[in-house]
Amino acid sequence: MVFAEPVNAYGSQRPTNQEFSIQLKKRTKAAAIQLINFLQVAGKNPALNVIRYQLIKSATSVAANYRAACRARSKKEWYAKMCIVVEECDETVFWLEILLESEIQVEKDTVRTIGKEYFTLLQIFAKARANAKTK
Structure with a gap:
């Protein structure tokens, strides 16, 4: 994996x-904004324009769908939203x-920096989804 470097941003105490x-x-929103800002100044060519469009769609979808999952009305709804979050996060990676x-x-x-963050988020979301399925 290109971005496989786990980062613990939460300190030693578990929240x-x-x-x-x-x-x-906050983290997913900040990551999406960081990516948008990077792509805003990244130059212009046809290949980059396609990738830019795909990245902005998938990265913002991670943040929006995680936010929606936090407001889920049931465990099934939460799980369905988390499936989307994992899929979109993987697409961003x-x-x-x-x-x-x-x-x-x-x-x-x-x-690389942005990729490491999205890879870490992917690991977090995939683990949360897997844990929910086993319960």
């Missing part, structure tokens, strides 16, 4: 579920890998 949800809402591995001229270190 409550509610605190963790709030942190993840995919497009960042394409951007990183292609010859498109962008700041590759920034792509």
